Amino acid sequence: MKIIIDAHGGDYAPAEMVKGAITAVNLIEDVEIILAGKQEEIQKVLDEYGYTGQKISILPATEVISNDESPTSAIRTKKDSSLVVGLNKLKEDDDIVGLISAGSTGAVLAGGLFIVGRMKGVLRPALAPTLPTITGGRTMLIDCGANVDCKKEYLEQFAIIGSTYMKSMCGVENPRVGLLNIGAEEHKGNSLTHEAYELLKENKQINFIGNVEARELLSGTVDVVVADGFDGNIALKATEGAALNVMKLLKTSIKEGNLFEKMGAGMLKGVFKKLKSTLDYNNLGGSPFLGINKIVLKTHGTSKAETILSCVKQVVDIHKSGFIEKLREGIEEA
Amino acid sequence: MKIIIDAHGGDYAPAEMVKGAITAVNLIEDVEIILAGKQEEIQKVLDEYGYTGQKISILPATEVISNDESPTSAIRTKKDSSLVVGLNKLKEDDDIVGLISAGSTGAVLAGGLFIVGRMKGVLRPALAPTLPTITGGRTMLIDCGANVDCKKEYLEQFAIIGSTYMKSMCGVENPRVGLLNIGAEEHKGNSLTHEAYELLKENKQINFIGNVEARELLSGTVDVVVADGFDGNIALKATEGAALNVMKLLKTSIKEGNLFEKMGAGMLKGVFKKLKSTLDYNNLGGSPFLGINKIVLKTHGTSKAETILSCVKQVVDIHKSGFIEKLREGIEEA
Numbered sequence: 001m002k003i004i005i006d007a008h009g010g011d012y013a014p015a016e017m018v019k020g021a022i023t024a025v026n027l028i029e030d031v032e033i034i035l036a037g038k039q040e041e042i043q044k045v046l047d048e049y050g051y052t053g054q055k056i057s058i059l060p061a062t063e064v065i066s067n068d069e070s071p072t073s074a075i076r077t078k079k080d081s082s083l084v085v086g087l088n089k090l091k092e093d094d095d096i097v098g099l100i101s102a103g104s105t106g107a108v109l110a111g112g113l114f115i116v117g118r119m120k121g122v123l124r125p126a127l128a129p130t131l132p133t134i135t136g137g138r139t140m141l142i143d144c145g146a147n148v149d150c151k152k153e154y155l156e157q158f159a160i161i162g163s164t165y166m167k168s169m170c171g172v173e174n175p176r177v178g179l180l181n182i183g184a185e186e187h188k189g190n191s192l193t194h195e196a197y198e199l200l201k202e203n204k205q206i207n208f209i210g211n212v213e214a215r216e217l218l219s220g221t222v223d224v225v226v227a228d229g230f231d232g233n234i235a236l237k238a239t240e241g242a243a244l245n246v247m248k249l250l251k252t253s254i255k256e257g258n259l260f261e262k263m264g265a266g267m268l269k270g271v272f273k274k275l276k277s278t279l280d281y282n283n284l285g286g287s288p289f290l291g292i293n294k295i296v297l298k299t300h301g302t303s304k305a306e307t308i309l310s311c312v313k314q315v316v317d318i319h320k321s322g323f324i325e326k327l328r329e330g331i332e333e334a
Numbered sequence: 335m336k337i338i339i340d341a342h343g344g345d346y347a348p349a350e351m352v353k354g355a356i357t358a359v360n361l362i363e364d365v366e367i368i369l370a371g372k373q374e375e376i377q378k379v380l381d382e383y384g385y386t387g388q389k390i391s392i393l394p395a396t397e398v399i400s401n402d403e404s405p406t407s408a409i410r411t412k413k414d415s416s417l418v419v420g421l422n423k424l425k426e427d428d429d430i431v432g433l434i435s436a437g438s439t440g441a442v443l444a445g446g447l448f449i450v451g452r453m454k455g456v457l458r459p460a461l462a463p464t465l466p467t468i469t470g471g472r473t474m475l476i477d478c479g480a481n482v483d484c485k486k487e488y489l490e491q492f493a494i495i496g497s498t499y500m501k502s503m504c505g506v507e508n509p510r511v512g513l514l515n516i517g518a519e520e521h522k523g524n525s526l527t528h529e530a531y532e533l534l535k536e537n538k539q540i541n542f543i544g545n546v547e548a549r550e551l552l553s554g555t556v557d558v559v560v561a562d563g564f565d566g567n568i569a570l571k572a573t574e575g576a577a578l579n580v581m582k583l584l585k586t587s588i589k590e591g592n593l594f595e596k597m598g599a600g601m602l603k604g605v606f607k608k609l610k611s612t613l614d615y616n617n618l619g620g621s622p623f624l625g626i627n628k629i630v631l632k633t634h635g636t637s638k639a640e641t642i643l644s645c646v647k648q649v650v651d652i653h654k655s656g657f658i659e660k661l662r663e664g665i666e667e668a
Contacts, residue, residue: 070521134583145516148524182479182567187404190482190564214568215575230524233516234548234565238572241549246580249468249612253605261605267598271587278583 001030002096003315004089005308007037008064008082009103010301014038017102018045020308025055028312034059034096036086061085067301071106075114083107087115090294098295098315100286102303109146112289112296119324121331124154125291126229127298128162129236130170132278135220140166141180143229144236144287150228152195155179157334159206161290162224164330168321172223178212180227180235186210192228200226205334214238243279285314290327295319335364336430337649338423339642341371342398342416343437344635348372351436352379354642359389362646368393368430370420395419401635405440409448417441421449424628432629432649434620436637443480446623446630453658455665458488459625460563461632462496463570464504466612469554474500475514477563478570478621484562486529489513491668493540495624496558498664502655506557512546514561514569520544526562534560539668548572577613619648624661629653 005021007014014037021033035042036059046056063081065074078084083103090099101108109127118125126143133139142162147154159177166175179197181189186197188211200208212222214235227235250272254265265272285307286299295318299311318324339355341348348371355367369376370393380390397415399408412418417437424433435442443461452459460477467473476496481488493511500509513531515523520531522545534542546556548569561569584606588599599606619641620633629652633645652658 134579134586148516180568182482182564182571190562193564213575214570214572215578217572217575218579219575228524230516230527231565231568234514234569235572236548237516238548238551238569239576241547241551241553242573242576243580244549245468245552246577246609246613250605250609252468253609254602257602257605260601264598264601265605267594268588268591268602271584271591271595271599275580275584275587279580 001316001319002032002034002093003312004034004036004059004086004096004099006082006086006099006101006103007035007042009101010299010303012302012304013102014041015045016304017308018042019049019305020312021056022046022049022051023305023309024312025053027309028316031055031312031316032057033312034089036061036089037082038062059085059089065104065107067104069104069107071104071110074104074107075110083111084115087111091116097319098297100297100299100308100311100315102299102301105145105298108296108298109289112292116292116294116296119291119293119328119331121334122161122291123157124150125289126158126161127287128165128290129287130284131217131239132284133218133220137220138170138284139217139220139222140224141217141232141236142224142226142290143232145229145233146289147229149230150192152192152199155192155196155226155228156199156203157291157331158226159200159203159208159224160330160334161327162226163206164327165288165290165323166223168323168326169318174207175223176209177206177224177226178209178216178222180214180225180231181211182213184211184213196226205330247276285310288314288318293324295324335650335653336366336368336427337646338368338370338393338420338430338433340416340420340433340435340437341369341376343435344633344637346636346638347436348375349379350638351642352376353383353639354646355390356380356383356385357639357643358646359387361643362650365389365646365650366391367646368423370395370423371416372396393419393423399438399441401438403438403441405438405444408438408441409444417445418449421445425450431653432631434631434633434642434645434649436633436635439479439632442630442632443623446626450626450628450630453625453627453662453665455668456625457491458484459623460492460495461621462499462624463621464618465551465573466618467552467554471554472504472618473551473554473556474558475551475566475570476558476560476624477566479563479567480623481563483564484526486526486533489526489530489560489562490533490537491625491665492560493534493537493542493558494664494668495661496560497540498661499622499624499657500557502657502660503652508541509557510543511540511558511560512543512550512556514548514559514565515545516547518545518547530560539664581610619644622648622652627658629658
């Protein structure tokens with residue numbers, strides 16, 4: 001199974017991307033990685049780590065898309081960037097199943113849409129991370145920023161896309177779909193949620209459980225949370241920020257604590273580490289961009305080799321689960 | 335200074351409301367509390383706590399508005415409810431400076447708007463809690479659910495209202511105003527934030543620092559975060575939920591830990607308690623409903639006597655700060 005990694009996306013590119021690729025081909029059977037990017041730079045890192053195997057190849061590209069550029073114009077003008085070259089290859093070659101990038105979110109979305117292309121029948125592909133819940137499961141938040149000013153029909157499709165993913169990837173039999181809203185009651189919300197509620201309630205393809213509030217995101221009471229991309233992004237970043245700041249505050253309080261408290265904290269090191277790791281949704285891999293013709297994963301800009309490894313595993317799993325075909329069927333059925 | 339408390343709002347009404355009133359008149363000088371609600375029930379609690387002083391009086395009302403009712407119709411039909419009777423008294427009597435309720439948010443907002451009335455020139459009054467930041471300060475999030483489907487002009491006014499509050503109540507000299515958005519760059523966001531950005535950038539009455547992401551809410555980098563009420567509510571509840579769930583997860587991890595870890599947790603009890611108290615924005619009092627003619631505070635449905643005490647202090651502070659007059663001037667200037 002061949003997977004492309006954008007070697008120049010993210011804060012630690014290309015070194016950590018290359019390291020992640022080496023780890024992946026060593027640990028996962030039948031995986032071949034194609035690193036898209038500057039040949040010499042990539043080769044240098046491969047040499048550094050003494051990799052001489054046949055499971056990693058380089059797809060040459062001379063340009064890099066940065067976070068500061070306008071995504072759409074970057075995709076149009078930087079034809080020889082690692083991302084554009086990689087996405088073109090992904091589109092053309094049937095043997096390649098997916099692409100992973102830690103680069104500019106906007107560029108990955110624009111490229112996925114314009115180069116790889118929307119799946120027939122899909123109105124708006126969506127960015128859809130799964131968050132770790134305190135009950136040990138996962139909740140998908142769809143959309144998280146690919147689409148703003150959504151129409152009700154987009155949200156209805158997000159529900160189908162999300163349900164298909166949770167079914168095929170996480171083995172959830174009848175995924176509970178909730179609509180992100182500011183109250184549980186049906187009459188709550190804005191004009192979009194009022195309209196979307198009606199559509200979701202009538203849809204027989206999904207298991208709609210009604211409105212859910214943003215405080216439910218980590219509680220494990222819902223499998224798929226449907227939202228306009230603006231609201232989903234706000235909810236995701238608020239959740240992320242709060243979790244991070246609570247941990248920071250805990251750290252500061254311990255630092256300012258007395259010797260006795262510092263000892264206690266030392267004894268709890270393992271617990272803290274586990275907590276941090278549970279909360280870090282980057283451990284789960286990347287956010288899939290769903291509704292396009294192939295698998296494209298956007299991972300955090302701060303991703304290191306370990307996250308890249310998780311991403312490769314995730315692409316393998318999505319491919320093996322038959323998600324793309326199942327979604328195609330689901331969309332046709334609708 | 336006279337303040338009304340809705341004796342029948344919240345999960346612990348009327349007992350905790352009455353207890354809060356007694357504590358407030360005992361601890362805060364020159365404060366008189368008027369408890370709006372069922373005379374016998376309130377008197378019974380006053381007797382229980384042996385209160386025979388002159389600083390608490392009862393404003394009789396026979397009905398109660400519940401959380402399940404439609405707020406607007408409840409305000410219209412339940413003329414003898416504790417909330418409606420209280421708000422009418424607040425409006426009529428110049429000696430009464432504010433009202434506190436732990437009841438239905440919708441009813442408090444509808445009542446504040448229809449009974450107490452919008453301040454002249456204010457387009458949309460807003461619900462605006464201040465969140466505790468990890469730097470020890472506060473950040474106001476305005477609006478948090480009073481207005482959905484906002485227009486750009488509402489957001490511009492929220493910025494003025496929020497700045498006036500942070501200046502007069504928290505002594506922030508030149509409050510930094512941020513627009514809640516899904517990215518820091520000017521071009522990010524949906525059609526509302528694009529339009530609002532332009533207005534905020536040009537407004538000379540405020541100190542606009544640009545877009546802020548939801549992850550900044552607790553970080554102390556901004557004083558006033560302006561948002562459509564739907565988005566503000568999502569951000570608030572996601573923040574609340576994440577903080578709560580992190581604490582829950584920590585608790586579970588400790589419970590599942592070994593004896594050594596449990597001992598460590600015991601040694602950190604003080605730190606955990608302090609953390610919880612810092613994060614609990616209910617400790618700070620209630621969320622003021624700003625832009626109406628008098629002070630109305632909505633506090634959490636789970637509020638107990640201690641929170642009611644904080645709320646009374648907050649009403650006193652708002653009154654003493656001259657916020658209402660300052661806002662009137664600010665709106666006129668605009």
